[in-house]
Amino acid sequence: MLRQYELVEKVLDYDPDADEAMLNRAYVYTVQKHGTQKRASGDPYFSHPVEVAGLMTDLKLDQATIITALLHDTVEDTLATIDDIEAHFGPEVARLVDGVTKLSKIEAMPENERAAENLRKFLLAMSEDIRVLLVKLADRLHNMRTLHFIKKPEKRLRIARETMDIYAPLAERVGMYEYMHEMQALAFRELEPEAHATITARLEQLRSQDGGQVDDIALKIKQRLAEAGLKVEVYGREKHPYSIWHKMSERHVSFEQVTDIMAFRVIAETEEDCYRALGILHTTWQFLQGKFKDYISTPKSNGYRSLHTALLFENSMRVEVQVRTREMHRTNEFGLAAHWAYKQGDKPDGEVGWLRDLIEIVDASHDAEELLEHTRMAIYQDRIFAFTPKGALFQLPKGATAVDFAFAVHTNLGLQTAGVKINGRHMPLRTPLANGDVVEIIKNPHASPLLSWLAFVVTGKARAAIRRAVRMKERDEVAAIGAKLFDEIAARVPARIGKKAIREAAERLGMEEPDDLMYAIGAAKIDDREVMEALVPGCTADLAEDEQWERRERAISIRGLTPGVAFELATCCHPVPGDRIVGIRRKGEPVLVHAIDCLELASGVDTDWIDLAWGKQSSGATGKLSVTIYDRLGTLAEMAGIFAQNKANIITLMQAHIDPPFVTYDVEVEVENVAHLNRIVSALRASDAVAQAERQ
Incomplete structure (x- = not known):
């Protein structure tokens, strides 16, 4: 101490x-x-x-x-x-x-x-x-x-x-x-003690057998560079046990197959000497293709600068060599700590580019899992370098696409991305970028991120921003549905409803904004009676108990069952009055009522089937539809309007998938009978906003 x-x-x-x-x-x-x-x-x-x-x-x-x-x-x-x-x-x-x-x-x-x-x-x-x-x-x-x-x-x-x-x-x-x-x-020693002990023992064995080979190679490199008039220092070392183990795991190879156990550093006096030394090394010993990296002209995002290469030495041994100046070496070993006092005005440069990205990820992430996923993406991964048409350089993880690049330039550019030119050619947005690519993002102020982009973006910043934008778009669309339903609710209260009344109603319901109220209505998180009470307190007190609200009271009876026997309507096929139905009876469970053409019945051959029919006065059940609409402004609200016009209450509305330019929703809707449901399907199919509507 x-x-x-x-x-x-x-x-x-x-x-x-x-x-x-x-x-x-x-x-x-x-x-x-x-x-x-x-x-x-x-x-x-x-x-x-x-x-x-x-x-x-x-x-x-x-x-x-x-x-x-x-x-x-x-x-x-x-x-x-x-x-x-x-x-x-x-x-x-x-x-x-x-x-x-x-x-x-x-x-x-x-x-x-x-x-x-x-x-x-x-x-x-x-x-x-x-x-x-x-x-x-x-x-x-x-x-x-x-x-x-x-x-x-x-x-x-x-x-x-x-x-x-x-x-x-x-x-x-x-x-x-x-x-x-x-x-x-x-x-590594704590997490993988057996692997650590094995690799350490192998390194000690090599050290005892090589007869000072590391020092010998370092001396030969130094002598060759000295002959060319370069004053350098050369250090040789074995790779760390963790680095070797990581390479073995990544490449699925044995210790013997890891050929670059040794690494050497050449410390030169000037940047020019670094490039001269590299040329001498490459003309003296064979260098391995694809292993040369110039981090001097194009530093890493953390400021790291060095030349990297791999050589095939005299005895066919592969070695890694890094060439740098002394100042680069200090910065490389201690990074921002070596020059933390660089200023942004009067403030230490704590928010370097990647750190600003992480802060943006914190703001955009929806929950703990997303935050961890996006942050680890931003912390890990090797880098590639790409340029804007004006020559601005951006560093991205390997495998990054044009969409990642757009979000790296600016979040708003990513949100408005409509296409891309890579090196002057129109290319798909999912195209992985390569080192040196010139990327021109084509933007459209009316464009918005697609959920499908999550299948190919690799940066945490892009994933967080896309998820946030998609969530906001879905929320806006559901709020638009809620606004249409709200108009119907407001028409049933004994007062004229203005903006002030809507704000006060939202406050009474514990919501911050009127938009929150519209979203809650559209998402069926609140019923009509609660909304009416919030708009005009006391207005529902004199209404009859049996008055129909946003969901009609069900009056379903099933013929063919012993009186008192419990039954449930199957959620796989959502039978409604008018469908041909059959019951499945399992011991200790209510009878499950299916539509006769339900695919799930194929798995029920070993159970008791009961022929059933709807009671004469049966009405009110939940039907399920799959509705594909065009992905453009107002189409979701138009779909909701069709349900409202046909006096059908939406119980749940879930986005199933996006296949541009279409979006498909699964809709559970309360209807009187199969004829009512068929009228809704016909009305949907007749709409220009709807590409397809089918009962599920």
Whole structure:
């Protein structure tokens, strides 16, 4: 553990203007507040925040971040408050400590409550200041280093899985590859102990057999570049056990079949020297096609810059080589932490492009599962690069399509996408993009996303925006149906209904807007009587109890059953009075009444069949229709109007599927008898808004 004077000296070495007294005060404060608390290892608890602060000094971060690291657990684990922190160390430190504290509280929540809220609040906290994330990543890294001291195996597994799924990918996305690799290595050892032990043993075996082969190859690379007049440093290493295991799992190969166990870094003095070195390597040893990547001219979204290639060395051994400058190397290892002080006005650049996308995903996601799905999409995945016609560069996951590109440029452009030209040619929207493609989005202000796009988009931002737009469109269409039904309801109350009365009715029903009321009516979430009472309180008091409301009282009797025997109408075929019917009797269950041509009857051959008929006065049952309409403005409302004109109440309305330019709905409707249902089907078929209408 770093001593007080050692920590302060490390900060002053790279920041001579740092407030030495405040740093000392923060060190003493955390020691006093944590007092006699112990960690699972038996060490004093304050050793943890001190080590986290030490990790921050390795990154040469500012004084406020170092103090935040020292204090990051005081509010969560001691009697200290955010107000205390602000009084002693100022508002900036208090805000940062509060951000880290909120994240720590989320981790303490039960698993089922934590998953989505963890990501949601985590991303929002990061968006305010990226230093919150840097401290949290260092906090997680140190906790992973001491994970083996935790006695409960289920707790170790939970922390390791969370580290692998969330924190390591986030470290990668902000370019902190050193943190990412170490987190993955420590989590891998806990999650896959047998695989870790096997690969580690194989690496040790290779190391004992290669006779210093890594050093030998590194020396030969350095000598060849020196002969060409380049001053470079060359480092060789074996790949991490997790990287090897991941490649084995991804490619379904054995350890022996992983041919690029060794990787080398060439550190050159200038960017020009990087390209010169690459040319020399490619002319000295055979390079493998498809393995060259230029991240210097086209950096990754997290700022990573380097040249990557793979060579076939003298003994046919395949090795990976990365070429970069020293400044690139520092940025590549520590990413945003290496240059967090770049400004947006007076604010640290916490909202880099991908992070802004994540914040938009948080706003658009409908529930926990969607949020987790979309966020992991945004965190993971390799990248490709595509351009707008004006030359603006956008980075996307591999497999991204024109629709993903449109949403990456701007959400409104994605919402108005009608077509695309890729490299000047009209192409389907589902076409996967390749590196270097020039993508021109053709937009139409009247266009809207289709549900079918979800089958091919790959970015979380696009999926979240499409789902939200489709939900809003469906809501608007259902609200339009509700508005038509509302007119009929309003005509039955003893008063003239204006906008003020509608607003007040919505408020009485606990709704914020009149549109919410229309949606509730269209979705059959509220009945006519409730709406009438909300519009004119007391207006239904004198109405007869047997007056027909939005759903007629059923009067169904079945002939052929023993008096008192219970029956139910089958929901598979929805028989209505006038249909030929038969009953299926199973022991201990009511008789199930089916239409004679129901397909489900084929599965009932081993049960008792009963010949049945409708009673003479039977009326009022639920019929089910499949209605396909043209997907254009007003057609859904026109369909609803047909039901209303035929005095049929819609019970449920569900979108079955979209097949542009058509949308198919499953509609359950209350009718008097089969003749009534047939009249409705005929009226639907006669409408220009309806392409097809069939009874189900």
